[in-house]
Amino acid sequence: MTDIRPDIRQIEADIYERLSHVIDPELGRSVTELGMIAAIDAHPASEGGYDVDIRVELTVEGCPLSQTITNQINGAVASYPGAALTPHIEVSSMSRDKLADLVAGLKAERRQNPFSKPGVKTRIFAIASGKGGVGKSSVTANLAATFAALGYDTAAIDADIYGFSLPGLFGVTTQPTNLDGMLMPVTAWGVKLISIGMFAGADRAILWRGPRLQRSLEQFLSDIWWGTPDVLLLDLAPGTGDMAISVAQALPNAELVVVTTPQPSASDVAVRSGLVALQVPMRVRGVVENMSWYEHKGERLEIFGAGGGARVSEQLTAALGHDVPLMAQLPLEPEFRETGESGRPAVLNADGTLRDDAMGQAFRSLAERLMA
Structure with a gap:
């Protein structure tokens, strides 16, 4: 039997790279840079092609833009060439500690009036x-x-x-x-x-x-x-x-x-x-x-x-x-x-x-x- 794991790892890496172009509408940064992509798991589907499970952690519970982000992720996965991918997106919110670290990093990056x-x-x-x-x-x-x-x-x-x-x-x-x-x-x-x-x-x-x-x-x-x-x-x-x-x-x-x-x-x-x-x-x-x-x-x-x-x-x-x-x-x-x-x-x-x-x-x- 042919070992398909290297192909799967490549698929996961390629999808992660594509998701780096999905921008959070509020923060203006990619979802990968913000740590919003918690996991990507590709595996063969019974009917051919691959299923891809993507775990997304939003910055705010019940974020009003979650559907916008989800649609962009679906679009990024759908653009993957050469393999039939069916994405399954699980949406949750960041832990308190992870969110605190993210905000602290953004504040440290800015520190002052950004327009001056x-x-x-x-x-x-x-x-x-x-x-x-x-x-x-x-x-x-x-x-x-x-x-x-x-x-x-x-x-x-x-x-x-x-x-x-x-x-x-x-x-x-x-x-x-x-x-x-x-x-x-x-x-x-x-x-x-x-x-x-x-x-x-x-x-x-x-x-x-x-x-x-x-x-x-x-x-x-x-x-x-x-x-x-x-x-x-x-x-x-x-x-x-x-x-x-x-x-x-x-x-x-x-x-x-x-x-x-x-x-x-x-x-x-x-x-x-x-x-x-x-x-x-x-x-x-x-x-x-x-x-x-x-x-x-x-x-x-x-x-x-x-x-x-x-x-x-x-x-x-x-x-x-x-x-x-x-x-x-x-x-x-x-x-x-x-x-x-x-x-x-x-x-x-x-x-x-x-x-x-x-x-x-x-x-x-x-x-x-x-x-x-």
């Missing part, structure tokens, strides 16, 4: 406005969703502690997963999110002063496992308060994007949010004019006036000594607001793809200009 390290490749855009009500959070949410739809690994921090709104705009009602003391951001519409609005008691009025605000940002940056996103967006509070200064100190490589509406009462104040760059190490990248017009029966109605974005661009260019372009003019669309309030970034279709209309094209162009 030399050589970091994450592009960071802080979305600011001079006053509230100009659609800054809506622009942040839809820009983040656009980046994700274009294939970028995207993260967003709701740094507007007093007026957080990103959870609602993304339809998030769950809390971050606590991985043995390390929090995982909530993923919605392809974007990794964190907001004070995701935690218990967040419906109450928040009366924090400067030091606690700064500490909240430090925790969002350091105590959350972000992986290595391509893009990080921060939705800042209106004005030039403590959080804007904290962002500049913690993320000196951040680029500021100023949102305004066309009327002078908004654009004049918006200039001040950009002038903060004269006092802190932050570059102003550009200006976005929101609610530029309303289209009615083929006619563009400038309900809030005209020229606000251009005025902010010109004044900041003159004051800062470098080009601060008007990067986008976004129309006013009631449907856009209604869809956003339903919990889906309105720039996306229901299947998560980017809308192929004027609004979708405007956000695509904005994203591409920012990444250029």
Whole structure:
């Protein structure tokens, strides 16, 4: 009888190598690197080919992404050439000690704000406005969703502690997963999110002063496992308060994007949010004019006036000594607001793809200009 054990050992080794390309969606590492593949056992099947038993240990019991991971493992095994493999996957959770060792290793690897390290490749855009009500959070949410739809690994921090709104705009009602003391951001519409609005008691009025605000940002940056996103967006509070200064100190490589509406009462104040760059190490990248017009029966109605974005661009260019372009003019669309309030970034279709209309094209162009 022919000895088949060497073939089986080779099959098991090949499957393990294939599983090294299966990425845990939350931690952004392969399931083999994270120690999630506890065992692989191949053996001949009675009807020919091989049965393969794979024991998977998830980091969290009842992980909501377990089906996603299982599907990826099935796909990796199915790609094995030259032998009929039937996978049988047993899913359990890591022991307390194994999970503690994993988290300790991840924390030791990071040790600090991961976005301030030399050589970091994450592009960071802080979305600011001079006053509230100009659609800054809506622009942040839809820009983040656009980046994700274009294939970028995207993260967003709701740094507007007093007026957080990103959870609602993304339809998030769950809390971050606590991985043995390390929090995982909530993923919605392809974007990794964190907001004070995701935690218990967040419906109450928040009366924090400067030091606690700064500490909240430090925790969002350091105590959350972000992986290595391509893009990080921060939705800042209106004005030039403590959080804007904290962002500049913690993320000196951040680029500021100023949102305004066309009327002078908004654009004049918006200039001040950009002038903060004269006092802190932050570059102003550009200006976005929101609610530029309303289209009615083929006619563009400038309900809030005209020229606000251009005025902010010109004044900041003159004051800062470098080009601060008007990067986008976004129309006013009631449907856009209604869809956003339903919990889906309105720039996306229901299947998560980017809308192929004027609004979708405007956000695509904005994203591409920012990444250029």
